[in-house]
Amino acid sequence: MNCIRLEMLSFAYGRDPIFNNLNLEIKQGTFCGVVGPNGAGKSTLLKLIAGQLKPDSGRVFVENTEVC
Numbered sequence: 691m692n693c694i695r696l697e698m699l700s701f702a703y704g705r706d707p708i709f710n711n712l713n714l715e716i717k718q719g720t721f722c723g724v725v726g727p728n729g730a731g732k733s734t735l736l737k738l739i740a741g742q743l744k745p746d747s748g749r750v751f752v753e754n755t756e757v758c
Contacts, residue, residue: 692754693718694739699748701738708734712748 692715699712708731716722724732737743738750741757750757 691718692716692751693720695751695754696739697749697751699738699750700746701734701743702746703734709745 694714694716696712696714699714700710701708724735726732734743738745739752739757741750744758
């Protein structure tokens with residue numbers, strides 16, 4: 691079972707794209723780290739998964755329930 695699934699996720703702050711057509715699946719019972727330099731989109735990704743931000747396009751699922 692997928693715990694987190696992103697399908698064709700795109701997001702931008704104004705004209706600055708952060709993600710474009712991002713796909714990701716994290717299976718239940720696995721651990722995943724999010725690493726990268728400042729401004730790479732780590733916090734934005736977590737806010738999209740938590741439903742605090744709405745993607746420009748694409749879908750976010752947490753435990754097979756669509757978040758946005």
